[in-house]
Amino acid sequence: MTDLDQTADRLRAALDELVADVPAVRNQPALLHPATMVIEGRRWSRQRSLATITVAVVVATVVAAVVYYGPRSGPTGPTVSKQAGRHTGALASPPGWINLPFLLPTGNAIVDSAMVASGPVPVPSNGTYEQAYEGPQTTDSPQLLITTVQAQPGAIADYAAGSQAVSVNGGVAYLTSFQDHQLLWQTPDGVVVSLESKGMSSSDVVAAAQLVEPHPSSQLGVDLSGTLPDGLVPVGEGFASGDTAQNQGDTIFFNYGRCHAYTQLWAGSPADFAAVAIVSDSYRSRVRQGDPRPAGRDLTEHLGVAVARGTGDRRPAPGRGLRPDEHRRRFEGGRPRGRGGLEDVLAGQAQAHVVHSAGSGAGIGARPGAGTFGLAH
Amino acid sequence: VSVQAKGSPTTIADAEVFTPFFRAEYTAAVRLARALGVSVAASEDLVQEAFVRVHERFFGLDNPGGYLRTVVVNLCRDWHRRQSRERRHLSGSSDRPPVSLDARELLDVLARLPYRWRAVLVLRYWADWTEVEIAAALGCRPGTVKTLAARGLGRLRKELST
DSSP states (O other): OOHHHHHHHHHHHHHHHHHTTOOOOOOOGGGOOOOOOEEOOOBOOOOOOHHHHHHHHHHHHHHHHHOOEEOOOSSSOOOOOOSTTOOBOOOSOOSOOOOHHHHSOSSSEEEEEEEOOSSOOOEESOSEEEEEEEOSOSSSOOEEEEEEEEOOTTTTGGGGTTSEEEEETTEEEEEOOSSSOEEEEEOTTSEEEEEEEESOOHHHHHHHHHTEEEOOTTTOOEEEOSOOGGGOEEEEEEEEOSOOSOOTTOBOOBOSTTOBOOBOOOOSOGGGEEEEEEEEOSSBEEEEEEOOOTTSSEEEEEETTEEEEEEOSSOOOTTOOOOSSSSSOOOEEOOOOSOEEEEEOSTTOSSOEEEEEOTTOOOEEOOOOSSSOOOOO | OOEEETTEEOHHHIIIIIHHHHHHHHHHHHHHHHHTTOOHHHHHHHHHHHHHHHHHTGGGOSOHHHHHHHHHHHHHHHHHHHHHHHGGGOTTOOOOOSOOHHHHHHHHHHHHSOHHHHHHHIIIIISOOOHHHHHHHHTSOHHHHHHHHHHHHHHHHHHHHO
């Protein structure tokens, strides 16, 4: 065997190792089920951050291996506390997941398709849990996103180089040097806690970390033991499937700011598809749902006085999304006014959502229906 | 399978033909993207996009699997281009796969190669594509593929031996 042959063998072996972290195909069509959720609008301004991308990359491969597609169990989902500086995360399987990095584009909006189907939905019992906090300013508020995810030991070891080591509750945490600071540490039972900030000083981020009491890995989420700096108050929470970055199956129930919810599923009967749009600009996002036109070109939604229109070149169908733009699903429309919601009407029916005006209330409710409900990943 | 028109499958055809195709090809396509240096998450998204493109002309394709893989290869190229731009601002980011040190060393060298070199090496020696297939996917001549494969492998050997 020549040196080149040996190099080729080594190349094959390395690539085999590399692709070993690719999970098998997900989102089996028969496993999907209509969702029940109510999402109401609030305000949020945050751009998809480098730090978010980074932590997503770090944890995605780890979490993908541990996501469990088991039946739903536990309470009906997370609740949002309005108390400043005191927030308790969900303690059991929530009804959905968030896809935070992709939800917060720097552009005007995103739109994608969602699908509901009949049949039980296996809901992951693991994933990432995220809590969002925002300061009192109306624009450019300081923001903080706390993420917990179960990971293997040493999952954040790469952060040791190029980051500042700081002490958090007696443990070592890594503070990145990004302009928008990120602080990460791992608990003894494997939970990686990430604080991503925007508009906060590094010292305030570290101070916030001292207040965080991570839940055990079986529960994810955190408690806060005091008042966060910068007047940060909770504005939302959610649960994501194992892959926190964009992929073809992520589904969310989440709100903060002015509403985020996002679904992008590929499988199921074409009759089960419904379009979900997220309209957002720098300060707000909102969720819309409606039927794609038969011609499959446009998606027009009315919510209160706001009208949004998404233009797609194809109709949502299995294995595909409504993708008006090449890489980002741009959704153009009137500036949202009022608040809106997205609600399941009848379980088991293909057309599972309607858009409705949610009045003046703000907040989120993510309500699984009876039995095994939820949007599938 | 009922087909309304070439390239315009009905929903029945979607369910009966495209969905099984998706299932059969999805994981391999993601692994191909992964082997071409794309992160897991981006690979899944990228492959989804590839399926969208395949779906558009699914019933007009003689070899949809081959077309899918070609689209994946080219989407990976685009992804790397975007990454190279973003990387200027992402010096702190990290996408280090959990692999052995030996594999890490080789993958680091591979990652430093121009995309076309890397693609040729991955497709030729890992995916076992023919030179003709690789040439078609990359838009070059088979002779170029042969040259790039030899030079790329030589580069790997040289870098790994130093």
